[in-house]
Amino acid sequence: MIIIKLGGSIITNKQKSLTVKLNRINKIVEKLKTVKEEIIIIHGGGSFGHYWSLKYNMHTKPMKYNSHGISIVKNSMVELNKIILNAFFKTGFNPYVFPASNFINVHGIPIIEKILEMKEISKSGLVPISYGDVLWRYKRRSYILSGDRIMTILSKIIKPRLAIFILNEDGIYSNFAKKKLIYKLNNEKPDIKMINDSTGGIERKCNEAKQIQTLNVKVFFVNGNKPNRIIDAINNVRFVGTLLE
Amino acid sequence: MIIIKLGGSIITNKQKSLTVKLNRINKIVEKLKTVKEEIIIIHGGGSFGHYWSLKYNMHTKPMKYNSHGISIVKNSMVELNKIILNAFFKTGFNPYVFPASNFINVHGIPIIEKILEMKEISKSGLVPISYGDVLWRYKRRSYILSGDRIMTILSKIIKPRLAIFILNEDGIYSNFAKKKLIYKLNNEKPDIKMINDSTGGIERKCNEAKQIQTLNVKVFFVNGNKPNRIIDAINNVRFVGTLLE
Numbered sequence: 097m098i099i100i101k102l103g104g105s106i107i108t109n110k111q112k113s114l115t116v117k118l119n120r121i122n123k124i125v126e127k128l129k130t131v132k133e134e135i136i137i138i139h140g141g142g143s144f145g146h147y148w149s150l151k152y153n154m155h156t157k158p159m160k161y162n163s164h165g166i167s168i169v170k171n172s173m174v175e176l177n178k179i180i181l182n183a184f185f186k187t188g189f190n191p192y193v194f195p196a197s198n199f200i201n202v203h204g205i206p207i208i209e210k211i212l213e214m215k216e217i218s219k220s221g222l223v224p225i226s227y228g229d230v231l232w233r234y235k236r237r238s239y240i241l242s243g244d245r246i247m248t249i250l251s252k253i254i255k256p257r258l259a260i261f262i263l264n265e266d267g268i269y270s271n272f273a274k275k276k277l278i279y280k281l282n283n284e285k286p287d288i289k290m291i292n293d294s295t296g297g298i299e300r301k302c303n304e305a306k307q308i309q310t311l312n313v314k315v316f317f318v319n320g321n322k323p324n325r326i327i328d329a330i331n332n333v334r335f336v337g338t339l340l341e
Numbered sequence: 342m343i344i345i346k347l348g349g350s351i352i353t354n355k356q357k358s359l360t361v362k363l364n365r366i367n368k369i370v371e372k373l374k375t376v377k378e379e380i381i382i383i384h385g386g387g388s389f390g391h392y393w394s395l396k397y398n399m400h401t402k403p404m405k406y407n408s409h410g411i412s413i414v415k416n417s418m419v420e421l422n423k424i425i426l427n428a429f430f431k432t433g434f435n436p437y438v439f440p441a442s443n444f445i446n447v448h449g450i451p452i453i454e455k456i457l458e459m460k461e462i463s464k465s466g467l468v469p470i471s472y473g474d475v476l477w478r479y480k481r482r483s484y485i486l487s488g489d490r491i492m493t494i495l496s497k498i499i500k501p502r503l504a505i506f507i508l509n510e511d512g513i514y515s516n517f518a519k520k521k522l523i524y525k526l527n528n529e530k531p532d533i534k535m536i537n538d539s540t541g542g543i544e545r546k547c548n549e550a551k552q553i554q555t556l557n558v559k560v561f562f563v564n565g566n567k568p569n570r571i572i573d574a575i576n577n578v579r580f581v582g583t584l585l586e
Contacts, residue, residue, distance in 0.1 A: 164435050167430065167437055171426050171438075174419070174426060177419070178423055190411070191416065192415055198442045202454050209446065209447050210446075210447065213447050213479070216479075234458070
């Protein structure tokens, strides 16, 4: 089983609010159709949820945020998720939306039996699709749960063979200005100036990846603009990207 | 607090697959904007989820249904739900999608703390919106959970002041051919030939209503084509429709 994160920057145009890169999404999804293994998909918020959460100053910290902002972030993620669901459906997959609110309780704790359900869904010829979202917490607070964080939460319980982060860059860079790629992240330090793809920047992303790696799950960062590299990573062929194992 | 069910027949055109009655939806939502009380919305599947579940022979009984059918039903409900969310958003509400999969566990049992969360969301200036859907059950089975059933599940825990079923008819009829309306359902028998609005026909709908009424919640059936009647029912003014108390 493989868990794949479609980063916000690769599925949307972060430079322009509420725009998707439909052609890019379709090409990635078509390539994933050639994968014989079961997959679970997570996607980010990009110029939808991520854009609005910045606009309304909403973060990963549970707080009383503006109700209108909460509604806009949540609705925009339904919108983006629908586009992703459609792309998978049109390509011949049987996508099955599984929002993060399904498997996180009111105290922010993962619900193990719900996450195991996701594994069963994936084994039944369906593709569970989840996404970064605004979630509710008790005492009328809410918070942003990023797609990257979901990768770690799911990996801990599902124990996939691989966890793949699909980026809008070749991988993780040690020097962003020079686009110096880190092939093996284990000992090298990422350049924190690297354009971030997520809630909290590249440091948080690498931190999630390291947590996944400690579960004995191989982690890949690959460029979604070159979908063949995703397949190479899955098939354990030499590929351009960043590996953490 | 008021829980309102928008029946599949009033929000979609059941005669034609995948068609919404957008004008009808907008008029109802605009009228609901005048309500001062907190509301929770449930909607049915109509010519979206209901249509596809019939086509793929999927029922309320947990079974191993066709994966493609499961995916189509679920995706079509995301589609219909998005239209409902948009209608509420455009009218000035802050809608907050709360899928049934959030508050039902893998054994089909309601998760009380999640349902109470829905109440808190409603009290925070947001409008929780849920809908009939295909849900996952352990042992790789799935089943249809109707919007009507959700009305009962939520009422038991949330204990609203009113539960309102918005239909495409004046209310419940004792004689469907003659459109003889039952004003008080308590002692009269509905005509089972009445066009059904839900999973399982008018008998099941009345059965859910009776379960809600035993919780000391007043239940109304009103015609969504005359949105004023919804307001009359809420304001306890003499109205055309069916009452169960």
